[in-house]
Amino acid sequence: MYGIAGLLTGRTLCGRYRIEAVVGRGGMGAVYRALDERLGRAVAVKVIGIVAHEPAEHARLQARFLREARAAAALHHPNVVAIHDFGADEELGLDFLVMELLHGEDLAMRLARSGPPPTHVSLSILRQAARGLAAGHRVGMVHRDVKPGNLFLLEGDHADDLHVRVLDFGIAQVAGDEGATAAQLTEYGRAPFSPAYASPEQMRGDDRITPASDVFSLGAVGYHLLTGLRPFTATDAGRMAMEAAESVRMLPERAPHLPRAVVETLQRAMAANPAQRFRDAAEFAEALSTGATPLSSEPPVHTATTPPPVRTPRASLAAAVSVEPSPDDETRMQMPPPARGHASIPAPAMYAPPPAHAYPSAAAPTAYPAAAAPPAAYPPAAYPPPRAGAMRRFARGLWQFIITCTALALFVGAWALASMGVTAEDTRWVYAGAAAAILFTPLAVHRLNGGRGRLGLGVAACMLATGGAVYYVGTDGDPAITLAAVFGVQVVASFITLRLTRRRLPLDAYHPGT
Incomplete structure (x- = not known):
């Protein structure tokens, strides 16, 4: 199932951990279920790909991995996965982490399987994840890759009783390690974060990443949990800035069921400037538990000691660095359009680099700057967002209409050809029409279903259903009866398969006509 990753099955690492099966795979390497032969217990072993x-x-990367693994193993918190051991197998040339074996599923799998959980469950997941991240922030560790795939859900006695464990703290940046160098334990040459939930400073490629970056990423996860929508999908820093700012502004409308305190907490967590967010996950968790500290509605007062915010010109946003999306996040590349009726969005200039005093000093990695009076939550827009014009919307709708009509025409033509074969008693036409319908029937059903199913599985189900109908009805009797049976099973099989495999609509489907 996992290709070359399965070659380790049956091997023993360091004469102690016998690999039994592959149980997962991520950006850094594969995860295996293994047996600790010394203690006789089941564990999870994550093999790290250092190239x-x-x-x-x-040797330098391996030494850094061992230092960070030692720091991660020192974390003891109910919301952080426990690391039992780490090391390197000299015979196989592999570095690995040994962790507790968890039973359940990660949040990404939960979202893909059944969508966001109820609001009270989502808030519980968010609070527990914040407490787990806070444990790392207290010792100067920044996770740098907070996403649903790194939040594991252990089920309790009830379906809504979930316990969260934060995964992959082993790839964190240890504050103070080698000065300002960010330790990246990931496959050589790949981005150490997932663009689907990355902070603006990560998207810009800043050298210094603070705990406020994890706060933004966890806020983006919370936004997805509580609204059912990702706050942004673009992997370009400039477009991501506009999408995130618009999503933050639209949060009260997209989640009207949320208490005002929760809305304000998420808005502050996802502020563009790190200095405007909660300083670390501990403050974020406290706000989620006791109510948000709203951002001031008064404009910031600029004095000689308080420089005004720097506005990033449009050209610099267009030239921002793009990052390839992580494969296990399946980041969609389309950009959600702005809501109707709004002439402007919060300025992308909020994503300008914060002043130097906003970051902790390398000499004191766990010290954070004193909280200052936060500026306005939503400064005036620097320029209006791009918006699809009437001609573009008309062309898009016309194209979709043409595709649907073509699919229906092919479907009708295939069955008309088969019917003509029955009338003319020409079996070649019957077979040709029925064979073509194996492709065109699920295609037509797929278009009528809004394109929300897996077309390939629909074709496969249609092929199996056709074979079953021919086998049971036979070809020796009335060909009209056989053809009617084939038609019926193809339509039913296509409809059921596409309904069972339908996926959540892309973000722009929630704003038809844009």
């Missing part, structure tokens, strides 16, 4: 072209570089 370097020179032995000296590999």
Whole structure:
């Protein structure tokens, strides 16, 4: 199932951990169920892919991995996965982490399987994840890859009784390690974060990443949980800035059921400037538990000691660095359009780099700057957002209409050809029409279903259903009866398969006509 990752099955690492099966795969490597032969207990072993072209570089990366693994193993918190051991197998040339074996599913799987959970469950997941991240922030560790796939859900006695464990703290940046160098334990040359939930400073490629970056990412996860929508989908820093700002502004309308305190908490967590967010996950968790501290509605007062915010010109946003999306996040590339009736959105200039005093000093990695009076939540827009014009919307609708009509025409033509074969008693026409209908029937049903099913599975189900109908009805009797049976099973099989495999609509489907 996991290809080359399965080659380790049956091997023993360091003479102690016998690999039994692959149980997962992520950006850093594969995760295996293993047996600790010394203690006789089941564990999870994550094999880390450290790749370097020179032995000296590999040794340096390996030493950094061991330092960070030691720091991660020192974390003891109910909301952080426990690390039992770490090391390197010299015979196989592999570095690995040994963790507790969890039973359940990660939040990404839960969202894909059944969508966002109820509001009270989502808030509980968010609070527990914030407490787990806070445990790392207290010792100077920044996770840097907070996403649903790194939040594991352990089920309790009831379906809504979930216990959260934060995964992959082993790839964190240890504050103070080698000065301002960000330790990246990931496959060599790949981005150490998932663009689907990354903070603006990560998208810009800033060297210094603070705990406020994790706060933004967890706020983005919370936004997805509580609204059913990702706050942004673009992987370009400029477009991501506009999408995130618009999503933050639209939060009260997209989640009218949320208490005002929760809305204000998420809005502050997803502020563009790190200095305007909660300083770390502990403050975020406290706000989620006791109510938000709203941002001031008064404009900031600029004095000689308080420089005004720097506005990023449009050209610099267009030239921002793009990052390839992580494969296990399946980041959609379309951009959600702005809501109707709004001439402007919060300024992308909020994503300008914050002043230097907003970041902790390398000499004191766990010290954060004193809280200052927060500026306005939504400064005036620098320029209006791009919006699809009437001609573009008309062309898009016309194109979708043409595709649907073509699919229906092919469907009708295939069955008309088969019917003509029955009338003319020409079996070649019957077979040709029925064979073409194996493709065109699920295609037509797929279009009528809004394109929300997996067309490939529909074709496969249609093929199996056709074979079953021919086998049971036979071809020796009345061909009209056989053809009617084939038609019926194809339509039913296509409809059921596409309904069972339908996926959540892309973000722009929630705003038809844009």
